[in-house]
Amino acid sequence: MSWQVPLADVRFGSEEVEAVSGVLRSGWLSQGPMVEQFEAEFATLVGVPYALATANGTAALHLACLALDLGPGDEVLCPSLTFVASANAVCYTGARPVFVDIQGPGNLNMSVADVAAKITERSRAIMVVHYGGFPAPMDELISLAHRNNLRIIEDCAHAPGGGYESPSGRKKLGALGDFGCFSFFANKNLTTGEGGMVVTHDPQWAKRLRWARSHGMTSLTWDRHRGHAFTYDVVSQGYNYRLDEMRAALGLVQLSKLEQFNARRRQITGWYREELEGLTSLALPFLNELDNSACHLFPIILAPQVDRHLFMQHLAAHGVQTSIHYPPVHRFGYYQQLWPAGFDHRLPYTEEVAAREVTLPLFHTMTDTQVEIVVAAVRQFFR
Numbered sequence: 001m002s003w004q005v006p007l008a009d010v011r012f013g014s015e016e017v018e019a020v021s022g023v024l025r026s027g028w029l030s031q032g033p034m035v036e037q038f039e040a041e042f043a044t045l046v047g048v049p050y051a052l053a054t055a056n057g058t059a060a061l062h063l064a065c066l067a068l069d070l071g072p073g074d075e076v077l078c079p080s081l082t083f084v085a086s087a088n089a090v091c092y093t094g095a096r097p098v099f100v101d102i103q104g105p106g107n108l109n110m111s112v113a114d115v116a117a118k119i120t121e122r123s124r125a126i127m128v129v130h131y132g133g134f135p136a137p138m139d140e141l142i143s144l145a146h147r148n149n150l151r152i153i154e155d156c157a158h159a160p161g162g163g164y165e166s167p168s169g170r171k172k173l174g175a176l177g178d179f180g181c182f183s184f185f186a187n188k189n190l191t192t193g194e195g196g197m198v199v200t201h202d203p204q205w206a207k208r209l210r211w212a213r214s215h216g217m218t219s220l221t222w223d224r225h226r227g228h229a230f231t232y233d234v235v236s237q238g239y240n241y242r243l244d245e246m247r248a249a250l251g252l253v254q255l256s257k258l259e260q261f262n263a264r265r266r267q268i269t270g271w272y273r274e275e276l277e278g279l280t281s282l283a284l285p286f287l288n289e290l291d292n293s294a295c296h297l298f299p300i301i302l303a304p305q306v307d308r309h310l311f312m313q314h315l316a317a318h319g320v321q322t323s324i325h326y327p328p329v330h331r332f333g334y335y336q337q338l339w340p341a342g343f344d345h346r347l348p349y350t351e352e353v354a355a356r357e358v359t360l361p362l363f364h365t366m367t368d369t370q371v372e373i374v375v376a377a378v379r380q381f382f383r
């Protein structure tokens, strides 16, 4: 289907093409100098000492779970209104995600009260997802985590460049918890096609992440190529979760443009809000938040009497692609099978929002005309 306004779109400049071509011409394709530079610049952006590039965002989340030594018998508090990868990464270790409700239709981030209510002696960590790039309530979550000896993994797949006003000053999302995990999937604010990054403040965790990312090995092919090592030991369980040089080169160019990309996303978000706020048949979550958001998604919540399917069909007929973020994880067949009904399936706000949410197109190359097309199609549906 060719959309007049797709949900997301990627357009690269000649800088990206040149950067990737440069790697191809160099003849060194696997993790090497580009990855090192990408990691260093990403660490600077987030304001952390350690950043490790990964094959994708799910690998970054899995590595964080591994660094915490999560395993069978452990529980991780996790929103259900997220992409399934947040919960899957926990399950890979044998630990179990305990699903937590969102705050409500006005704020789709996890409810601190529900996290507190679901802490048990088996709880080890909180998986905090910054939904749509809008910061979760980190101060409250961090103090809850400290009081209960829990670790925090920030799932920042939607939030590269997003910020947070904390009592100790403005920080970047990903720098507040014990780990920050990012995705560079094709529809993300910064993309390398597939790719990710895990960041941390802790040198010991950084070491464990590094080992687990590459088979538990103590040196890389790149180290041996440079004569920095002749052999290696295998010191932990490990995976092949490395990023390659082409993607790192692409990521470096994208990173240099991220602030500009996010500024355009914020501008479009502000504009959408001005145009849609008056409509009584829908509500706009996160209405008072803009400056700190990476504005990855533009979610709207339809009034209960509105037929979502018809609404989405109407927009599609006008060439506008929409989506749903998200079908809640606790409702998926696999998860129901793992933990049959009766267990932590009481997530009233998640259920309500999941039934009424629609995501409108948002991407940094979206033209003013494309925004107008979306707004006009939405308005026409409600007339």
Ligand SMILES: Cc1ncc(COP(=O)(O)O)c(C=O)c1O
Residues within 6 Å of the ligand: 056, 057, 058, 059, 082, 083, 085, 086, 129, 155, 157, 158, 182, 183, 184, 185, 194, 195, 196
């Ligand atoms: C909230 C969230 N977490 C994790 C991921 C996983 O990232 P990736 O697709 O790079 O593995 C995504 C990606 O779509 C996401 O939206």
